[in-house]
Amino acid sequence: MPTASGNTCGFRSGFRRRRQLPEHLRSKLPAFETERFRVLPLNSAQARQIVEKLLEDVRLAEYVAWVADKSRDGAHREAFLLQMQRAAGTVLAWGVLERENDKVIGALLARPTIEGLDLEALCEPSMWEQKVTEEVAYPVAEWIEDHCEVESVKPD
Numbered sequence: 001m002p003t004a005s006g007n008t009c010g011f012r013s014g015f016r017r018r019r020q021l022p023e024h025l026r027s028k029l030p031a032f033e034t035e036r037f038r039v040l041p042l043n044s045a046q047a048r049q050i051v052e053k054l055l056e057d058v059r060l061a062e063y064v065a066w067v068a069d070k071s072r073d074g075a076h077r078e079a080f081l082l083q084m085q086r087a088a089g090t091v092l093a094w095g096v097l098e099r100e101n102d103k104v105i106g107a108l109l110a111r112p113t114i115e116g117l118d119l120e121a122l123c124e125p126s127m128w129e130q131k132v133t134e135e136v137a138y139p140v141a142e143w144i145e146d147h148c149e150v151e152s153v154k155p156d
Helices: 044-055 072-088 125-130 132-147
Strands: 010-016 037-041 092-098 104-112 116-123 151-153
Touching: 037 132, 044 072, 044 092, 044 104, 044 116, 072 092, 092 132, 104 125, 104 132, 116 125, 116 132, 125 132
Parallel strands: none
Antiparallel strands: 010 116, 010 151, 037 092, 092 104, 104 116
């Protein structure tokens, strides 16, 4: 998957130690603002709607390893699964909106893995050249590191 540098559609950052999301963080997520974007917490239905729309674009789906079926039906299935995970509190989700016009252009997902927690940014292809992921993932990664008893590690 592309990394946060260069031409990006996704960003992946790992955190070690804690393998599950702390109970107190599962429902009260903060919002973040950057120079160009607002990063807002999503409920399960919002997460499904945004991620489904993003993954319907095959250009993005091709880079997302956890999407086995890159078709529209595959996007629907993955978005439904994400909705269930968000409702259960096993995934944290934020939407990324352009401040200028409130257009939704991406999502940030934090979820437990065997190694710890992963933070992944999904961004619509029209924004890949604009370094969105670096700008929006940094404050969220910093917040996760401060509140989840983890330390940031670079992915392999």
